[in-house]
Amino acid sequence: MRSVMNAIVVEDLTKRFGNFTAVDHINFTVAQGESFGFLGPNGAGKTTTVRMITGLIKPDAGRASIMGHDVEKDGLNAKQVTGVLPETSNAYIDLSAWQNLMLMGKLYGLEKMVRQSRAEDLLKRFDLYEKRAVAVKGFSKGMKQRLQICMALISEPQVLIMDEPTSGLDVQSSRLIRNIVADLNAKGVTFLLTTHNMEEANQLCSRIAIINRGKVVAIDRPEVLKKRIDSLHSLEVSFDKDVPQGDLLALQGIESVEKMGDKFRLYAEETARAISTLVDYTRSKKVEIVSLATISPTLEDVFVAYTEAG
Amino acid sequence: MMSGSQLSRALAIAEKDIRIYYLKGPVLIYGVLFPMFLFLAFFLGRGMPVDFLISGLLSMTLFFTATAVSPVILPWEGSMRTLERLISAPVSIPAILLGDALASFIFGIIISVVPLAFGLVMGVRVFSPVVLAAAILLSAFCASYLGMLFSTPPTNVPSNIMMITNLVKFPLVFISGVFIPIEQMPPWGRTISLFSPLTYMTDLMRYSIQGNSYHPILLDFAAIAIFTVIFMALAMFIHIRNMPKRL
Numbered sequence: 001m002r003s004v005m006n007a008i009v010v011e012d013l014t015k016r017f018g019n020f021t022a023v024d025h026i027n028f029t030v031a032q033g034e035s036f037g038f039l040g041p042n043g044a045g046k047t048t049t050v051r052m053i054t055g056l057i058k059p060d061a062g063r064a065s066i067m068g069h070d071v072e073k074d075g076l077n078a079k080q081v082t083g084v085l086p087e088t089s090n091a092y093i094d095l096s097a098w099q100n101l102m103l104m105g106k107l108y109g110l111e112k113m114v115r116q117s118r119a120e121d122l123l124k125r126f127d128l129y130e131k132r133a134v135a136v137k138g139f140s141k142g143m144k145q146r147l148q149i150c151m152a153l154i155s156e157p158q159v160l161i162m163d164e165p166t167s168g169l170d171v172q173s174s175r176l177i178r179n180i181v182a183d184l185n186a187k188g189v190t191f192l193l194t195t196h197n198m199e200e201a202n203q204l205c206s207r208i209a210i211i212n213r214g215k216v217v218a219i220d221r222p223e224v225l226k227k228r229i230d231s232l233h234s235l236e237v238s239f240d241k242d243v244p245q246g247d248l249l250a251l252q253g254i255e256s257v258e259k260m261g262d263k264f265r266l267y268a269e270e271t272a273r274a275i276s277t278l279v280d281y282t283r284s285k286k287v288e289i290v291s292l293a294t295i296s297p298t299l300e301d302v303f304v305a306y307t308e309a310g
Numbered sequence: 311m312m313s314g315s316q317l318s319r320a321l322a323i324a325e326k327d328i329r330i331y332y333l334k335g336p337v338l339i340y341g342v343l344f345p346m347f348l349f350l351a352f353f354l355g356r357g358m359p360v361d362f363l364i365s366g367l368l369s370m371t372l373f374f375t376a377t378a379v380s381p382v383i384l385p386w387e388g389s390m391r392t393l394e395r396l397i398s399a400p401v402s403i404p405a406i407l408l409g410d411a412l413a414s415f416i417f418g419i420i421i422s423v424v425p426l427a428f429g430l431v432m433g434v435r436v437f438s439p440v441v442l443a444a445a446i447l448l449s450a451f452c453a454s455y456l457g458m459l460f461s462t463p464p465t466n467v468p469s470n471i472m473m474i475t476n477l478v479k480f481p482l483v484f485i486s487g488v489f490i491p492i493e494q495m496p497p498w499g500r501t502i503s504l505f506s507p508l509t510y511m512t513d514l515m516r517y518s519i520q521g522n523s524y525h526p527i528l529l530d531f532a533a534i535a536i537f538t539v540i541f542m543a544l545a546m547f548i549h550i551r552n553m554p555k556r557l
Contacts, residue, residue, distance in 0.1 A: 076402060082398075084395070107323075107396075108399060
């Protein structure tokens with residue numbers, strides 16, 4: 001059986017700015033067709049890593065390759081197979097959506113008929129076709145971001161690298177972008193996605209790396225990462241009347257309590273025992289339980305556990 | 311040597327630059343209005359021959375316009391955050407610089423038609439149209455890469471770059487035989503004038519229109535070609551080094 005080729009290979013990649021090491025000997029691979037999430041707090045080194053992988057800045061040590069093309073030595077070929085959505089970039093606001101797409105098509109060396117046909121399809125798919133002749137300066141943030149994704153997709157890349165693709169967008173634009181990412185991934189496009197949005201990473205990524213202070217501190221499938229921190233099992237409970245937080249904390253088996261709106265989150269080592277003592281407490285105080293749910297660790301819990309530990 | 315595919319991508323960049331930057335304020339102010347006012351301030355009422363005026367105006371206009379677009383583009387793109395997208399595409403930095411220089415080159419040629427047409431209307435006759443055409447093309451190319459060199463400091467504030475640009479351009483106008491013929495300059499002035507590309511551009515314009523020049527015209531062409539190669543090599547070397555600092 002033929003093994004799946006790695007679309008992205010990162011080996012010992014390191015970047016220093018003066019005395020500050022922004023990215024510190026990180027290693028990971030992304031298989032062809034995989035959707036790989038890159039999570040980390042602000043300043044963790046995500047964007048610097050993406051900029052090194054996309055060949056925008058040179059690493060101080062290590063190497064990266066895309067579809068077998070070394071991004072330093074064979075940068076143009078690496079870029080040719082890659083679509084990039086940089087976090088802080090803009091489309092040309094003095095040009096129309098159509099002109100922006102034609103420019104990108106020409107920069108990727110597409111024939112006129114091909115770039116026109118793809119631009120038309122993309123603009124229709126991203127609901128921008130009616131505005132194709134309007135200068136981008138009149139677009140909303142969501143429209144600009146959708147256009148930028150069209151610009152990243154016009155070359156039909158084998159690898160798509162997106163830095164915070166839905167950051168600051170409205171719900172509809174975010175959902176549209178997520179649906180299209182999932183659709184393209186199902187068709188075999190490889191994704192490297194950086195995001196702050198845990199739900200987005202959970203939905204879209206088959207594997208996740210968590211980076212903190214320039215180092216990869218965890219890398220695995222989301223569900224495996226969640227299982228690694230299962231000591232954080234908790235209950236979420238709400239009552240029909242106010243209950244003092246101190247009463248709940250005093251219950252046997254409850255380790256800590258957080259108030260969240262009209263609910264409490266109770267952390268316990270054994271959830272079954274905690275439920276039993278909670279039910280006894282409500283009976284004794286004549287309080288009704290409105291809702292009760294056991295909560296497994298979320299990706300956010302995983303993220304916090306790994307980034308705070310670092 | 312640039313491949314054909316990179317050359318076509320450079321042309322796409324030039325087309326983009328023409329659409330976006332020709333009507334930007336700094337380009338029009340420093341590229342069109344400044345040389346016009348400078349000309350009016352120095353030439354009006356001085357009773358100089360029209361052919362001397364027109365050849366000076368032509369070289370000065372070409373120099374100012376062809377160095378007006380190229381310095382603006384990269385700082386502007388850095389500040390508007392379009393640069394990262396551009397260099398994420400499979401286009402080499404020399405191709406990006408060539409595209410930007412071509413936009414500046416074409417702008418210089420288009421605007422230089424204005425003083426030339428003005429001269430023709432005033433009755434000026436062109437002594438050598440072939441030398442004039444070659445001089446305009448080579449001078450515009452040289453000046454556009456000088457403009458690229460001006461934009462090498464890694465700032466994304468276009469006005470900072472325009473300040474540097476004008477700090478260099480204005481003194482060059484005064485030592486290059488535009489206002490005072492080289493032969494009338496003191497010896498130290500003549501020596502300094504040798505280091506200005508504008509000297510050779512102006513000399514070629516004088517030859518093309520008046521039929522006489524201070525230097526042999528082959529020396530003028532060779533000097534401009536050497537300046538072009540130096541500006542091109544320096545611009546590429548420094549831009550490649552500084553590009554990540556703009557992101």
